[in-house]
Amino acid sequence: MKFARKVIITEFGAPEVMLVKKVELPDPAANEVQLRHTAIGFNFIDVYQRKGIYPLPLPSGLGHEATGVVEAVGSEVTQFKLGDRVAYMSAGLGAYSDYRNVAADRLVGIPNDISDEQAASLIFKGITAQYLLRKTHQVKAGELILIHAAAGGVGQILCQWAKGLGAFVIGTASSPEKCAIAQAAGADIAINYSKEDWPAALLEATGGKKADVVYDSVGKDTFLKSLDCAAPFGLVVLFGAASGPAPAIEPEILNKKGCLFLTRPSVFPHNADAAIFRENAAELFTAIASGWVKSSLGARFKIDDIAAAHHAAESRATQGATLIIP
Ligand SMILES: NC(=O)c1ccc[n+]([C@@H]2O[C@H](COP(=O)([O-])OP(=O)(O)OC[C@H]3O[C@@H](n4cnc5c(N)ncnc54)[C@H](OP(=O)(O)O)[C@@H]3O)[C@@H](O)[C@H]2O)c1
Structure with a gap:
């Protein structure tokens, strides 16, 4: 044995x-x-x-x-x-x-x-980025995309890939050092969201423009402010809870904030089918080969x-x- x-x-x-x-x-x-x-x-x-x-x-x-x-x-x-x-x-x-x-x-x-280490750093997080940017919403050139925890594992890949797709990317992170990492990963602007008024800082940086899509994996600490940062008819993708579960909201709030769309997706149903998982992995490997994702x-x-x-x-x-x- x-x-x-x-x-x-x-x-x-x-x-x-x-x-x-x-x-x-x-x-x-x-x-x-x-x-x-x-x-x-x-x-x-x-x-x-x-x-x-x-x-x-x-x-x-x-x-x-x-x-x-x-x-x-x-x-x-x-x-x-x-x-x-x-x-x-x-x-x-x-x-x-x-x-x-x-x-x-x-x-x-x-x-x-x-390498094996590169693959182990990319397969779960990269396939997560793949469905978020290509299936939950098909990111298009010129869209303004807000990505929280942008210096993290998934966050850096989201920045790289969204930039490769031609989006204007705003990343948030909790320190000046992490903001610099988010920018190195492709964020056009990085906002330190450990400061209370980070949505105001974001609007100042964009000249008042809100995000077409907000990717929020932080949850409790960011979710309500994420709704404030989404443009009318924009999409808020709540896909994690690093700071704790997001607070419950009344559906009416989506109307008041500008007819927003809200989704709470997971990587596992997107890859439950083995053949689709292999297709998703192939798309990730293509993005790596193209130099978009590192x-x-x-x-x-x-x-x-x-x-x-x-x-x-x-x-x-x-x-x-x-x-x-x-
Ligand atoms: N739904 C899905 O399909 C799916 C799939 C994969 C991952 N995810 C989610 O995506 C997120 C990123 O995953 P990851 O593995 O790449 O982790 P990670 O981003 O490397 O680490 C989480 C980051 O969240 C930020 N954060 C904010 N508030 C925090 C708090 N109170 N405690 C700890 N961290 C906090 C931190 O960045 P700052 O210091 O810059 O704030 C931290 O580095 C996670 O929330 C994860 O659950 C979801």
């Missing part, structure tokens, strides 16, 4: 509830491959799930995204062979581990010119230091994509 090292939670709570355990690793089932993980992507949803904000049946593994090398294949797997480098972003919880069996149809091969590697943590990785993310000490190295 083989064994794997895997992060398990038996209760919700602080980062210290995550424990690295030795668990049995069965042979892959007929439709699975066995992976030796080479890099694991941290995503903010891992925090929500660890805390129980998005409840899970316990005990549970954590982590959605990783890259790895194929070390064994199930009897019915034809699309991958030993030694292939692959990535995934939605194959059930358990990416926080060194070895793992994964259904082959949830995997994509990593192009030769993309990896924005931030800090790396060993899997044994997983609690430190979560503390860093929750205290807003991270920028770009945080990796966990098995």
